[in-house]
Amino acid sequence: MKRFVRFACLALVGVVALAGVALAAKDPKDVHVALVVKDLTNRFFVEMKWGGESAGRQHGIRVTVLAPEKYAVDNQIRIMEDLIQQKVDAIVIVPIDGAGIVSGIERANKARIPVFNLNTLSTGGEVIGFAGIDHVQLGRIQGQWAVDTLKGKGNVVILEGTTGASSAIERQQGVTETLKKAPGIKVLASTTAKYNRQQAMKVMEDLLTRFPEIDMVLCANDAMALGAKEAIKDGRRKMMVVGIDAIPETLEAIQKGEMAGTVDSNGFDQGFVAVDLTAKYLLKDQKPPKDTLVGSGMATVITKENALAFDKSKAEKFKKFGIKVD
């Protein structure tokens, strides 16, 4: 009995102490917009976060950016449910899966919290608007560059993103429909490496074994492209590797000649536009357009010629918005 009381008192003291610290550190209340992305270990979404936060600063509102610890749409629903409990003013959601997120959006609808859909289209629920980059367009840019560079003739392999992910499906659609227009281009294989660097390295190794003649590797994202180029380097083969996302590591690889190019998927602008439109809706009652297409930062593939210039322009943009890049 005595021990129990002792322990309970200790617990109480601890709780009060923590509370004191917390209350002292509490922020003033503001308009609060939550941006939920897919995965914050991906530089693309980190830039989207910066874009969202920049828009937030411009309007003077509070923006928090969240991502699930596990790459599963169910975890995003859980985050949305918890945001509803926190009574946020609006949620900007980048669904890991457009259909799977619907129940989360509907819960927010029931709680009368406006939802803005970003980057990946959701298939249900009420949203105040959609903004995104056209993934199909990204695929087309990549495919067209491949056709032009190979002058309509050559062997290519494609590394796709996570099976079933809408971005992967759409990018694949853009690439394949463009490649089909050049009958001299042969797609030797098209397989998934799950948007993962290590997986891509392994798959590329085996593709190198299967096919002695490959001219170009088209990857649905940069992480896979970076894994593939390592395998190619180690295998002492020569071929062009193209990715999508234009993360800094890729730009370095392009300048070193280890990769041929990448496509900018413009995460920053997407985040910015989404939060900007949402803020205007909350503060000024301006209803966002149903669809806003954010353009690629560069309508062509970024290659050695323009990589430096692209990198500089991006750095300037970040500086303008006061973002500290480490």
Add this chain to the structure above:
Amino acid sequence: MPRLAARVASVVSGPIIICLGMIGVFSLLSENFFSLSNAVNIIRQASVLALVAFGQTFVILLAGIDLSVGAVMGLTSCVTATLMLKAHLAPVLAAAIGVGVAALCGLVNGLVHSFLGLNPFVPTFGMWGMALGAALIITEERVLTGFPATLRVLHDGEFLGLPAPLLLVAAVLLVLHTFLKATPHGIATYAIGGNEGAAHLSGIRVRLHKTLIYAFSGFMAGLAGVLFLARSNAAQAIDTIGYEFDSIAAVVVGGTSLMGGKGGVAQTLVGVTLIATLRNGLNMVGVNLYLQLVFIGVVLILAYVTENQSVFHFLRELKRRLFGAPTSAEEA
């Protein structure tokens, strides 16, 4: 007065204290945490894990383990979704078949373990791979959507003002708790876990019993899979991977011993509540996503230590190691 307090102290285990402590801290740090709607929110989020963990409880009471439940859950949700989409079966029928498949997986686990004598890690781990593979093959690695929304009422619905998952979990809990504590078969489960040889000698048909318990664990995983489908309105093979470890953690943290023979579903409920409250609280307070993982790990260790060792034993042990003083009998 002391006797009442002693009884309270024996029921209020370490994990319960930690749970209450967490609720206190989170309530102070987040203005919306301590509300009815958030409590309902947590219950909904915990319901899937609760169902799986109840099944796992039975297996662990036998001193066994079921590593396949995460994949089996996924298989059930994928089978149910596929049957609704491709075979146009009625949702309830599709769900029943899905749960049946899960029970079958559990049965296979049980048979291989009980009658072939393999350590339960092995068949359940192999089943994990095969169930995951089967689910991936059925769905062709895609996400299945567009099926009738009938089942969603299991998760979103409300009866008599209470959320459906709460009623479901409460009903299941009541049935299972009664079964374990008050029926001969339930008590036999504890006996087998405590000492399998002795249980056998006392006439219990150990192998049959164990097989049925593993089948039951599969059945519960199937139910959890259906509830998961109701919650996310989409079926993807890999979505439920991870639940096997979470369910084991919930069971062990709640107070059921991995050696078997001790614990129960009521304790597991505490474990589930602890994990769900922790996750929700960390979100509500806005803790950095990556730091959340660190917190969860620390709390799990803390919860276990305060339950099975009881804080006092642990502190006594610590004192002994730091100061080398022998423990005296009166400390007990």
Add this chain to the structure above:
Amino acid sequence: MRLSTRGLYRLGAVAVILAAAWILVPRFGTESNLINLLRQAFLLALVATGVSLSMLVAGLDLSIGAVAALSSCLAATVIVQGHVVLGVLVGLAVGALGGLMNGAMIAKLKLPFFIMTFSMMFIVRGLALTYTQGTSIHGFPTSFTWLGKSFVGPLPMPVVVGAAVLGVLHLVLTKTTFGRITYAVGANAEAARFSGLAADRNIIHVYALSGLLASLSGLIYIARLNAADADLGMMWPLEGIAVAVIGGIAFSGGEGNILGLVLGGIVMAVVGNCVNLLGLPARFQDFFIGFVIILAVLIDHLTQKHGKVAK
């Protein structure tokens, strides 16, 4: 090294699998593919060493992937600045430290291995992600990447390092007191304690070794990838268990040897390789692995019945 009947059966089964793949899968038997296969097999076997050791003492180390991630990210930060040796030492030290903590809590505070290594997995992964904030550390000097990329004759360095490590481990397990105690503790920890063996200390050493081997595997992986990410090793615990089980290491402890690990690595590597070479969708890989695991264990069980008394 004396081969038991089970070892012979395994060797035979692996030979059959290899022969079948050689005949049925195009380009399987090419020199470059076989080298890739060998490399992959030893990488997998290395990853599985830590898990296997903990399984030998009737435990399981679920934290190996997370420990590899944290240690390699920390090591990478040092390595990119040019201090290769220091970076490697930092990585190994972090791994050993993590393992030490696991072992100490499990042996001395009697925490069940599951709760300890499971929680450790969360904590360490969280630390790794917090540290890198999701960015990758890349651009290693060649004085480091040789660990993953260079060759000794026709053999890739991971194979050489892997074979060396596994060879040493085998000697340790079969010829030293430590090894004997490990098997004894695995078979029956209480009995080992009663006979005066330093069971607790052994368990601590085993888990520390597991952590050390995890970080070594991590270093080789990042040398090969030429980049370190905090999400390294997500599937390692499960892959490691698969390799160990196929290789004949028992969960109940006290059984299994290093040759089994190598064979397990080969089988896993062959399955993955064939799926890719045949152009099969990735999903078949998981199914095959599950199937192979059950097969391996069944074979073990059936061959066991002829010898020892079944448990």
